[in-house]
Amino acid sequence: MNEMSLDDITGEVNAWLDENWDPNLSLEDWRRILVDGGWATPHWPSQFFGRDFTLEQSAVVARIFNERGVVPVAQTGPRRLAAETILAMGNDDQKSRYLRPILTGEHSWCQLFSEPGSGSDLAGLSTKAQLVDGRWIINGQKVWNTSAHHADYGILVARTDWDVPKHQGISFFLIHMHQPGVEVRPLKQMNGHASFNEVFMTDAVVAAEDLVGGEGNGWAVAKTTLSYERRLGGVGRSFGGVQGDWRGRVYQEYEKELTIANEPYTWYPQRQGRVDLVLPRARETGAIQDPATRQEIARLICMQKGASLASAAAEAKRKSGSNELVPAGSIGKLAASVIARQAAHVHTLISSADAMRSGPDSAENGLVAEVLISVPAISIAGGTDEIQRNIISERVLTMPKEMRADTGPFRDIKRNE
Amino acid sequence: MQTEYTEDQEAFREVVSRFLSDKSQPAMVRELMESEEGFDSQVWQQLCSEVGLSATHFPEAYGGFGFGPVELGIIAEEMGRYIYCGPFFASCVMAGYALLASASEEAKASLLPEIATGSTIATLVLDNLNSPALVGESLTAREGRLSGNAPLVVDAQNASTLIVIAGEASGLGLYCLATDATGVQIAAVEALDSTRKLASVSFANADVRKIGDISRNTLEQIWDYLCVALAHEMIGGAQHLLESTVDYTKVRYQFGRPIGSFQSLKHRCADLLMEVEFAKAVTHHAAFCLAAGDGEPYVASMAKAMAADTYMKAAKEAIQMRGGIGFTWEEDTHLWYKRAKSSEVFLGTPAMHRERMMSLMEETA
Numbered sequence: 001m002n003e004m005s006l007d008d009i010t011g012e013v014n015a016w017l018d019e020n021w022d023p024n025l026s027l028e029d030w031r032r033i034l035v036d037g038g039w040a041t042p043h044w045p046s047q048f049f050g051r052d053f054t055l056e057q058s059a060v061v062a063r064i065f066n067e068r069g070v071v072p073v074a075q076t077g078p079r080r081l082a083a084e085t086i087l088a089m090g091n092d093d094q095k096s097r098y099l100r101p102i103l104t105g106e107h108s109w110c111q112l113f114s115e116p117g118s119g120s121d122l123a124g125l126s127t128k129a130q131l132v133d134g135r136w137i138i139n140g141q142k143v144w145n146t147s148a149h150h151a152d153y154g155i156l157v158a159r160t161d162w163d164v165p166k167h168q169g170i171s172f173f174l175i176h177m178h179q180p181g182v183e184v185r186p187l188k189q190m191n192g193h194a195s196f197n198e199v200f201m202t203d204a205v206v207a208a209e210d211l212v213g214g215e216g217n218g219w220a221v222a223k224t225t226l227s228y229e230r231r232l233g234g235v236g237r238s239f240g241g242v243q244g245d246w247r248g249r250v251y252q253e254y255e256k257e258l259t260i261a262n263e264p265y266t267w268y269p270q271r272q273g274r275v276d277l278v279l280p281r282a283r284e285t286g287a288i289q290d291p292a293t294r295q296e297i298a299r300l301i302c303m304q305k306g307a308s309l310a311s312a313a314a315e316a317k318r319k320s321g322s323n324e325l326v327p328a329g330s331i332g333k334l335a336a337s338v339i340a341r342q343a344a345h346v347h348t349l350i351s352s353a354d355a356m357r358s359g360p361d362s363a364e365n366g367l368v369a370e371v372l373i374s375v376p377a378i379s380i381a382g383g384t385d386e387i388q389r390n391i392i393s394e395r396v397l398t399m400p401k402e403m404r405a406d407t408g409p410f411r412d413i414k415r416n417e
Numbered sequence: 418m419q420t421e422y423t424e425d426q427e428a429f430r431e432v433v434s435r436f437l438s439d440k441s442q443p444a445m446v447r448e449l450m451e452s453e454e455g456f457d458s459q460v461w462q463q464l465c466s467e468v469g470l471s472a473t474h475f476p477e478a479y480g481g482f483g484f485g486p487v488e489l490g491i492i493a494e495e496m497g498r499y500i501y502c503g504p505f506f507a508s509c510v511m512a513g514y515a516l517l518a519s520a521s522e523e524a525k526a527s528l529l530p531e532i533a534t535g536s537t538i539a540t541l542v543l544d545n546l547n548s549p550a551l552v553g554e555s556l557t558a559r560e561g562r563l564s565g566n567a568p569l570v571v572d573a574q575n576a577s578t579l580i581v582i583a584g585e586a587s588g589l590g591l592y593c594l595a596t597d598a599t600g601v602q603i604a605a606v607e608a609l610d611s612t613r614k615l616a617s618v619s620f621a622n623a624d625v626r627k628i629g630d631i632s633r634n635t636l637e638q639i640w641d642y643l644c645v646a647l648a649h650e651m652i653g654g655a656q657h658l659l660e661s662t663v664d665y666t667k668v669r670y671q672f673g674r675p676i677g678s679f680q681s682l683k684h685r686c687a688d689l690l691m692e693v694e695f696a697k698a699v700t701h702h703a704a705f706c707l708a709a710g711d712g713e714p715y716v717a718s719m720a721k722a723m724a725a726d727t728y729m730k731a732a733k734e735a736i737q738m739r740g741g742i743g744f745t746w747e748e749d750t751h752l753w754y755k756r757a758k759s760s761e762v763f764l765g766t767p768a769m770h771r772e773r774m775m776s777l778m779e780e781t782a
């Protein structure tokens with residue numbers, strides 16, 4: 001832990017920015033300075049681009065950056081999942097090779113977990129990794145991989161042992177996407193966008209030093225990724241850019257980066273229900289006067305307040321080192337689904353027959369229609385609601401586990417053809 | 418504003434919980450609910466004088482400990498968990514808050530210290546328990562005389578002092594009189610939840626002492642304080658039901674396995690946990706807001722609506738997941754079920770509170 005007081009931090013950040021921050025730098029140059037200065041990810045360890053700050057200390061830094069319109073490190077897409085996983089489970093060599101270009105935006109990443117035959121049952125995966133002449137040769141198919149179409153690297157889980165129980169035969173790799181053995185095909189979603197893909201790997205190659213956590217330990221590493229994913233509320237969040245009217249080369253390049261990176265995710269805020277639009281729309285349309293609609297809006301506000309206060313309470317308990325099991329991640333993820341669905345319901349009540357419309361002439365320039373056809377994603381992506389309920393009931397409430405039909409060597413387990 | 422409990426407050430919860438787990442066991446609750454007065458006067462004395470719970474939220478000047486809605490919430494939450502039977506809510510919370518908010522200095526100085534020691538049991542007579550907006554229509558005071566009827570008054574049969582909110586020629590006033598005064602009639606009402614005693618109170622030109630003026634705004638504030646305390650009671654009950662139900666599903670076997678391994682029950686327990694966590698978080702937040710005089714103006718209604726829905730959901734699931742035994746008199750779950758049902762509508766239904774939330778929000782928008 002870093003002992004700096006919040007006032008000292010304020011002083012030091014400002015002094016450092018006075019010295020280094022220059023909106024006329026190129027985006028890449030600025031981010032190098034930022035990352036090496038240790039102010040990009042101050043909650044990371046000091047050995048790797050951080051300052052061992054607590055979340056409270058880091059919040060001070062973020063606030064000052066925000067106030068001064070400072071361009072942050074790259075955050076879009078699944079890159080943060082990759083970064084946090086490598087930071088937590090990678091070796092020093094992997095951390096020093098991969099973390100920096102993730103932060104500077106030079107490399108973008110995707111998550112190669114789900115397969116056509118195994119989604120919820122991620123540990124039932126059957127993509128094969130074989131060690132041949134000191135390199136890992138990968139064969140198999142992944143699916144629903146967000147951002148894979150413009151990713152430079154992927155975090156990949158594959159099976160290295162078929163003769164042990166399923167969780168024990170998995171290994172975790174960092175794979176280079178630009179190679180002949182990797183083919184990416186975009187998939188069109190029910191809302192018309194194409195942010196996820198299929199990824200085919202045919203004799204694709206991973207260097208021996210890009211195995212994370214050791215052979216057969218992939219499940220533990222993947223669980224780290226998944227817990228971050230639940231905490232971050234899913235991959236590929238859109239980023240709004242810097243608030244305020246600022247000028248300089250770095251802003252132009254940052255805007256451009258965001259436009260490209262966010263393009264597949266323009267619908268992501270909509271899948272969360274756009275709670276922010278509910279009251280303004282209800283007031284504007286007069287639906288706020290309707291008693292039945294008011295009841296549903298109030299329910300929505302209650303849920304949202306409950307979810308945010310409960311997650312803050314869980315976070316406080318976690319910080320105070322309490323042993324009490326509070327899987328804020330799973331409850332938060334389930335809450336997000338419930339809130340999104342209720343928001344879509346309320347938007348429908350507000351629109352009434354106009355909810356039949358779509359496109360730029362419909363409510364909020366088409367955003368409301370997009371809410372209605374994007375909300376189903378939130379209860380599937382990143383682990384379905386049913387899986388979250390399994391986790392909550394088994395881990396927090398310690399209810400008995402399901403009867404299993406998938407013990408014993410992986411080879412013998414019934415699975416999708 | 419406080420966002421989590423202090424160590425002292427957690428320690429206080431321990432004390433309250435230990436006392437109640439000893440003095441309010443289900444067998445005792447059953448005995449008391451069958452009795453007319455519905456409480457054990459010895460336990461009441463201990464609770465007031467030894468543990469000092471009755472005086473927690475009163476200022477020191479009136480014989481209290483000077484704490485506020487947060488500490489009161491802790492007491493109420495534990496009382497809800499153990500279904501404490503006694504005049505605490507009527508006397509200390511309802512009458513207490515009404516006096517604190519609107520009584521004259523003189524009335525506060527004479528009444529509150531006695532309520533604080535538990536030697537006086539008071540209750541608040543409201544002619545309507547559905548909404549603060551409807552209070553003062555049937556009970557009216559004219560020139561020192563009180564008339565009208567309050568059909569549902571908590572613990573009136575156990576009280577010696579009635580604090581009354583009555584309509585005046587214009588506005589509302591706070592009045593005080595003894596339960597044995599001439600012109601006062603108190604009749605026990607059969608209650609769905611017999612752990613909380615109810616009576617009707619009617620006044621026929623009863624001679625009454627005015628002890629304060631109450632604006633509609635103040636009445637709304639009093640209502641908020643009562644609702645937040647009641648919400649704590651409800652989340653305590655809901656938490657108990659969640660825990661006891663999950664425990665039951667681990668030990669009851671059907672089809673060769675614990676019923677807690679059936680996913681349909683697991684998933685509903687997970688949903689219930691989520692709702693209980695949210696209702697708890699909002700209810701605690703509401704107490705923090707009242708204590709700080711800050712926060713959303715509609716926070717009390719939000720807490721009451723959420724706690725009520727959550728408690729009822731927990732109660733329904735608690736019975737359902739126990740099967741036949743859950744529907745028996747012998748099993749204890751129905752005690753909480755009935756408390757949940759009566760609390761759901763006491764001081765306003767969830768729908769009323771959601772509507773109140775929206776009005777308050779739109780007023781300040």
Ligand SMILES: Cc1cc2nc3c(=O)[nH]c(=O)nc-3n(C[C@H](O)[C@H](O)[C@H](O)COP(=O)(O)OP(=O)(O)OC[C@H]3O[C@@H](n4cnc5c(N)ncnc54)[C@H](O)[C@@H]3O)c2cc1C
Binds near residue numbers: 110114115117143377
């Ligand atoms: C928008 C979006 C983005 C995504 N991005 C990525 C990505 O970047 N990388 C990646 O690897 N994956 C990604 N996914 C995939 C996602 O993680 C999977 O779709 C999800 O885990 C479900 O797996 P599945 O589709 O195979 O469904 P299945 O697992 O076949 O589930 C079908 C149904 O069965 C239920 N079910 C399954 N098992 C159980 C059980 N044990 N108990 C109760 N019910 C059960 C499920 O809840 C679901 O309702 C994305 C998905 C979406 C929708």
